[in-house]
Each structure stands twice: as structure tokens, then as C-alpha cells.
Amino acid sequence: MTEPEPLLSVRHLTTLFEVNRKTYACALEDVSFDVYPYQTVGLVGESGCGKSTTLLSILRLLPPNARLSGQVFFKGVDLLSLSEQQMRAYRWKELALIFQSAMNALNPVLRVDEQILEAILLHRLMPREQARQRVHELLDLVGIAPQRGRQYPFQFSGGMRQRAMIAMALACSPSLLFADEPTTALDVMIQAQVLELLKDIQKKLGLAIVLVTHDLGVVAELCDQVVVLYGGKVVESGSVDQIYNSPQHPYTQKLLESFPDLHHPSSTLASIPGTPPRLTELPPGCRFEPRCFARFDRCRHEAPPLRQVAEKHYAACHLLEGKSPNAGSI
Amino acid sequence: MSSSHYLLRKFAFALLTIFIVILINFVLFRVLPGDPVRAVIGRNVKISAEVQQSLREQFGLDKPVFPDQFLMTMKQWASGNLGVSWSLRRPVAEILWSKLWNTILLIGLGQILSIVFGVVLGLLAGWKRKTALDAAALTFSLIAWATPTFWLGIILLAAGSTWLGLPTGGILSPQNVGKPLHTVLPDLAAHLVLPTLTLTILYLGEYMLIMRSSIVETLSEDYILTAKAKGLSQWQILWRHALKNAMLPIVTIIALNLGFTVSGAIYIETVFSYDGLGKLFQTALTKQDYPLLQGAFLLLAVSVILANMLADILYTLLDPRVKSS
């Protein structure tokens, strides 16, 4: 069976923020991963590890003090080589984005249907009348009565707003959907509904999803592939099965330990003392070294490279040196 | 809270404020020393016993101050009888009415110009934050804020009349007074240039500053990032997503500013001898013409309060979040 081409292929993506003339904060360093059609990839890690920055870097939505380098191939085109105007044609039409808090992500003084309609008309996908029909279908698809589209976002409940946001994201039938913590701001019951909806939509429409979350329970339910980020670097990536059943990196192991019950995740990482490093004061060696239970002298001075530990399973830890690609869990 | 409830509250507040203004006016009028009738007609004015008697009756001076005199005064004010001016010996209401439109013309022109330019410049300054344009706009508005209105008027008057040959004051040249309006328009315009310019410069800075911070705040909202992620261009985002939200506070500010504008009109009309309510106010002040002073205060205060109420109503029409919910 021939391997399909990846839809999105991120290579050596590095993002710096200019803090002042002399100081740069390194938000992402050498991040690489692939997203295949019809797949869901989970980006996981604590907050401040560069998950959202990864999405915004790919979409080039970062402020002017950001410096991007590397390549982001989407359907073979390097998005980072495009002009801003060319990039605009890709946004939403090919790559749509769902934000964490739909309350703030929807314009409060525009009607919901207008905001969805705007995206369709902007990319000139169909005439206005047909587009209106499509807005109705989309609202119906996400479980909102189409006539409620005439209302304003503040008249919606939190869950409905997130559904409306999903409808808006689907407006141009993108081939890739970025979801940035789509359920964090919702209460547990609604969370489950929205996740169910995302799953459903992926099955129906066959799009690829990149899901940013710190909730490993969600990852287990929705994702095919997992990329674990720490301090702006990929520390481990692999299939859900590989990550859950044989985590290689100490950080991944601890992260999993802190979610003992995948269906009732807690939001605190009790088992890892300390906090992620500040981006302006990154440790010179392995970024996880200050918090790592398995650290040794080398970790402090030398950053470990990503090593292949199994087929399509990579991890960055000095402890893995010399292990064969077929090795099991440590 | 429903929108009708909200409007009702605003209406009640306006009524309450007007009542307080009337109360202030009444109290101030009563604390003036001496015989109230003398206070009404002026110390040095000779007046027939007949008129004096009619004034006594008019103010109900044989009855107690509260509630009889107060209610009587209220009734009179409500029917448009604001007393007789000491210096001009004409009914105050009549005098006020004859000057009102000149002031509305001046304030209206100044407000429209300063709002249009202020909003546009503030929008540009906030959008292009931390550029030379932004720095220039900020510096200008700070200096404009720190400059006394009347002094800017004096400078423009001196400069305009010396170097540009513009009229030094008044609203029409003497030979044009009384002619039909359409024949004297160029003369009227020449008289309006300097006062309008003064008003515009002074209020421009403030509107610019408010619009700037409003647009910066709006553009920091998440929905602007959504709009950007949708593929909209900067102009499309500004026009469709930012402008309406950023303009909302401006509506309220314009109304609140009317109070300042009225202050500006008093200074500017004084400097340019412009024949409006502001100049009248200043004349009443120097001639210690209390009925005129208080009538003018009542009219100005009530107009500003009503304008604020109108702005609140307009706000509810513009912002869907207030309209329902």
C-alpha cells in the first residue's frame, strides 16, 4: 500500500518574539510534524508550551514582533513563502480555526448568520442566495435551529456559540481544521456534546483536524496522532497507541500519570512539580531537565535530538540513545 | 433588563437632573440679598409702582417660599416665562430664543467638523499605532487639551484678522444685517471661519484620543483575530468588524462632551463677539443681569441633559446587546 501524501507538513518551524532590541523569546524551536488527510492530530502539553503559537504560526496570524523560519508545506506549497495577500486566500478556505472562547471570537454586534455568510462570500465560493442556503445547512449540521442565526452571539449559550463557531469554520469546506482548546471554556456536559459534534463532522466531511488541548482524555477519544510539546520543542510524537501504551519521554510519562482516569481528567499536573520554563530564560540543555525525575549531568548541557524509537514514533531524550527503533517501552 | 425598562430609567434620570437644575436655579435666585422685587428688577432701575406690583404678584411674594413660591416659579418656567432681563428690559425667554440658533449653528459646525476629523484621525492613529502619525496625533491632542479655549481664540483672531483679513467679530458685517439670508451667505461664512476653527481644533484632539483608544481596544479583541483568520484584509476588518464596535463609545462621549462644547461656546462667542447664547451669558455676567443669567443657565443645562438622553436612546438602537437580552 502506498503512503498517502501528507496534507500539512511542518518542517523545522521556529518562532521567536522580539521582546526588546536585545531580547528574544523563543516560543517554538525546530518543530516538525505531519498531518495526513482525514486524520486528527493532537498537540498536547501544559499551557505556555507553544501549542497555540504553533497554530498561529502556521496561519501566520502572529504580531509583527514575531520572527518565523522553517517551512510549512500545505498541499505541497510552503505557506511561509507566500505573500500576505496569497496567504489570505488560504485562510479559512483551506485552513479554518476554532478558538478557545467563542464568546470573544464572535463579533458581538454582527448577527451570527452574517458572520458565517461573510466567510463564504469573501472567498467567492457561490452567489449570495445559495450562500444563505448554505448557512442554513451549516447551522442545521451543528444542531442550531437555522432561524436562530438571525440572533446575536450574546443571545446564545456558551455551547451554542462554540457550535456556531464550528459552523463558521466549516463554511468554506476547509480541508484542515485547527481547533484551539475548543472545549476548555465550556462546562463538562457541553464539552462532551461539542467533542461528539467534532467527531461526527470529521466522519461526515472527511477533513483533517489539528486539536490543541492539555486534556489527554480528549486526545484519546479523538486523535490518531499525538505531538507532545514542551518549552516550544517537540519532545515526543507518535500514534495515540504508541504514546499511551509506550511513552518514551519522561515528560509524556508524567503527563499521562497525571491523568489517571481518562474520562475524568484533572486540570492540574500534580505529578510534575514546577512550571514550564520562561521563554526568555530557556535552560541550555534539555528544556525539561529542571523538572525531570530522570535527569543526569548531560541533560543540563546538551539538548537531546529527536530519535526514532519505533515506526513513526519519535522522542527527544538522552536516555533513548542507542536504543533500536523496535525497542518497546522502558 | 429590557430595552423599554432601560429607556424609562434614562428618561427618569433626565427628569431628575432637570429637576435638580431647576432647584439650583431657584435656590440661587432666592439667596440673593435684599428685596426680591428689587433683585428682579435691578437695583438702579427705575420702574413704575404698577410694574412693581405686578412683579410682586408674579412671584407670589406674599406667600411662603416653599412650597408656594417654588411651585409658582416652576409653573412660570414651565410655561416659558423666565422673567425680564434687567439690562435689556425684555422677556428673558424672547432674548434666549433669538440667540439660540446662532449658537446652534456654531456648535453644530464645530462638532461635526471635529467629530469627522477626530474619528478619522483617531482611527488611523490607533490602527497605525506607534508610528510617526500616531505620535503626532497624540502630541497634538495633548497640546490642544492644555490650551485654554479663549486664548486659542484670541491668537486665531489676531492672526486671522491681521494676515488673512478675516472679520474680527460679530456674525454679519453691519451693512448686511437684516438682508435676506441667501444674499449674505459669503459674509456669514467669513465670520464663521475663525470661531469654527477654534472650536474644531480644541475638540478634535479629544475625539481623536477617544477614538484612538477605542479602536486599539477593539482591535485587540479575539473576534478581530477571527476576522483575520477568515482571510479578510485589514481594510475589510476595519470597516466591517472594528468600526461599529469602536464607534459605540463615541456616541455617548459626543453627548457628554456637549457640556464642554457649551463651555467652549461661552469663551469663543465672547472672544469673537459672536451674537449667541454664550456671548449673552457673558454679558449677563458682567452686567450682573441675574434673570438673564439664570434663564440662560436653565436653557443650556436642559438642552445638554436632553441631548444626553437622546444619545442613550441612540445607543440602544445601535448596540444590539442593549436592545434585547
Next chain:
Amino acid sequence: METWQRLKRNLSELWQSFRRNRMGLIGLGLVLSALAVAILAPWLTPYHPQQVIRDANGRGLTFAPPSVHPPLGTDDGGHDVWAQLVYGARSSLTVGFLAGFIAMFVGSFLGILAGYFGGWLDNFLMRLTDVLLVIPDLPLMLVLVATIRQMQLKISPLTVLILVIGLLYWTSTARLVRSQVLSIKERQFVARARAIGAGHAHIIRRHILPQVLPLIVANTVLILSTAILIESGLAFLGLGDPTKPSWGTMLNFAFDRNAISNGAWWFYLPPGLAIVWVSLGCVLLGNVLEEMLNPRLSGHHLEGEARILKHGERK
């Protein structure tokens, strides 16, 4: 006293960052230089402002243009403009500062009461500020001052101005202080103090006041500029004290006595510039202080695009 010590530390930190702020230093310089002129007035000019300067023949020098002597020329009565200007600083700054401080005290007091105790008192005070906000301020002040004058109480005209300005301009301070107090009240150390039975006066003095004080200082500086501007305006309209002319009174004289048609720019330019000098100084200073205490947003979404580095390019 722990909170007061924290205040002291905060203030010294504030000063450290203030020292590096060019705008703030300019503002401080403008204000301090004006204060110095007001204090040193008698040493800065040989003349008294009411003294008529005469030429060799003993005639008064009217509308004499600036020269070495007199430096800023004379007015219509032959008085030295420079002497009026430096002595005028005393009247202008006295009224401005005293009125500003009254407004600050009233505003802070009512703001703390409203914010701390809440309830009907808060409601009443906030409605009162609403009312004062929509009544046009200049006409109200003119009517008030004119009536008080007419009552022939034995109060000096400058005192009347100080009281009227001070007692009308406390609303913005009150609102600001109130909202600050509301947020402090919710914090843990206040709840703890209350739980161990500390009295209201104690909590306000030890916990609330040190926290709101920096904000009050910043706000006072802004109020000062308003008070100075208002004083100049009222004096220009003839409500100043003619025996102690302030800069506004000078402009009133200049305007009434045809300085403009006589081309006597030295009579009407310097007092106005002096007013701009001080009020600009206060605004710069106040804005910088407020910004330091209450930093605003650092950026927005349309400021531009992220830079994409070519291969091998560094930063």
C-alpha cells in the same frame, strides 16, 4: 505597618521607572519650573505688577514693546508685563493647586466611602456624580460664582474660585477611587483583616489607603491641570481678583483693553503660553504616572504581520 512599607517600596520602584521616562520628566520639569517662578517672583523682577513704568519725561509707557527694559513690554496702563506674569503665577497656581487638592480630598474621601461601604451610600454618591456629569460645568460655575459674589459675603474672590472649582471637580476622582477600592476590598488580606476583627477605620488606613494612594496622586496631577485651566477661564470672563491678577485676569485685561487691535502681542501671548506650560506639564506627568500604575494594552491584531526569515537569516 507592612502595607505602608510595601507602599514605600512601590513608590521607590515607581520612581526608578519614572526616571527613565522622557515625557514624564519633561512634565515634571514644566511644573516645577512654574512653581519656582511663583515662589521666587520678587527676585525675578524689580517691579511690582501695579507699578507704572515711566519714560524720561515722567509719562507712563503704554503698550511699550518688549525691549531690554522692560523685558516683556508694558500693558495699556504702563505696567510691566513680565512682573505681572511672574506674580500672576502665584494667583494662578494657588487657585489651581488648592482647588485641585480640595477636589482630590473630597473625591478620595467619597470614593473610599462609596467603594468600601457600598449600599445606599454608594448608590447615592454615584447618582450624584452622574448628575454633576451632565450639568454643563462652566455655566453652573459662572452662576454660582456670580451669585456668591452678589451675596456680599466677606470671602475673597480667589477663595470663591477655589471653593467652587474644588467642590465641583471631585467626581472623576471619586469614581476612580471607588472602583479601585471595590477591587481591593475583594482581596484576601482585607478579608483576613476583617476576619480577625479589625475595625473599618483600621482596614481603610492600613490596607485600602496605601493601595489607592499612588492612583490618587496620578489623578490629582491631572485634576490640577483642569483646575488651572478652569481658573484661567473664569478669570478671563472677569471673575478673577483684579487686585491679584492671575494669568487669566491678564488675558481678560488684554482682551478688554484692545491689546489685539493695538498689536500688543506681548500682552496676550505670554500669559497664555504660561497656562499651556503648566497644564501641559501636569497632563504629561499625570498621563505617565497613570500609565505606569495601570498599563494599557500592549498591542492589537492589525499592527502588521509576523516577519518570515529567509533561510539562514538570523532574527
